Amino acid sequence: EDKVVQSPLSLVVHEGDTVxxxxxxxxxxxxxxxxxxxEKKAPTFLFMLTSSGIEKKSGRLSSILDKKELFSILNxxxxxxxxxxxxxxxxxxxxxxxxxxxxxxxxxxxxxP
Amino acid sequence: DGGITQSPKYLFxxxxxxxxxxCEQNLNHDAMYWYRQDxxxxxxxxxxxxxxxDFQKGDIAEGYSVSREKKESFPLxxxxxxxxxxxxxxxxxxxxxxxxxGGGSSTEAFFGQGTRLTVV
Numbered sequence: 001e002d003k004v005v006q007s008p009l010s011l012v013v014h015e016g017d018t019v020x021x022x023x024x025x026x027x028x029x030x031x032x033x034x035x036x037x038x039e040k041k042a043p044t045f046l047f048m049l050t051s052s053g054i055e056k057k058s059g060r061l062s063s064i065l066d067k068k069e070l071f072s073i074l075n076x077x078x079x080x081x082x083x084x085x086x087x088x089x090x091x092x093x094x095x096x097x098x099x100x101x102x103x104x105x106x107x108x109x110x111x112x113p
Numbered sequence: 114d115g116g117i118t119q120s121p122k123y124l125f126x127x128x129x130x131x132x133x134x135x136c137e138q139n140l141n142h143d144a145m146y147w148y149r150q151d152x153x154x155x156x157x158x159x160x161x162x163x164x165x166x167d168f169q170k171g172d173i174a175e176g177y178s179v180s181r182e183k184k185e186s187f188p189l190x191x192x193x194x195x196x197x198x199x200x201x202x203x204x205x206x207x208x209x210x211x212x213x214x215g216g217g218s219s220t221e222a223f224f225g226q227g228t229r230l231t232v233v
Contacts, residue, residue, distance in 0.1 A: 004155070006155075009153075031219040032219035034221050034222075041226045041227045042117075042203070042224040042225060042226045042227060043156075043203070043224050044224075045221050045222075045223065048219065048221050050219060088155060088156070090155075090156075092219055092220075100144075100146065100158060100161050100171070101146075101156070101158070101222055102158075103148075103155035103156040103157070104155050105153070105154055105155045106154075106155050
């Protein structure tokens, strides 16, 4: 059975701090790993990672994949209160390249002013 | 604007009643999905469809049914057989996978705003 595990489950920081969110996975026929941000309702797409060691960046967010260790991290530097959200990690599962995703439990990030 | 529209946003149901949640997309995506989210848990897949008139069960399909008569629409019915239907329901769609230079292919899912179902 495919599995995605995130840690920590929750994190409380102050504005300006840097945070690292973790995601480990066990997925047959691995194709990609995705990160989403969920603020109130719809998860919004952040990154898709397919190759080991290649960092993807978007502003203060960055992510990298380690296919040998079956691991990915999401970094957020200089956090702001607007970064408060649930961050979800997911991987396509079941041997399909479509978006049939297995999700982790999510990390609840709270950024205090 | 292109997107995925779920309705209603909030839904209340009495025990023993069937209810249908609507999901429409105008992104011309082939695949559509229904996920359920409970507090403290990630998203769990209920049903998915990769093509019109075809759909497959996900991990927690019991007590749910779907149809895919049109590419744009993928309604979910929560039946009275679902023992614990109170949850947040998310519909998603995805385009055809794209192939990467190193081989392999994948795609991401795009989500609607969700329907919060409460059984009273």
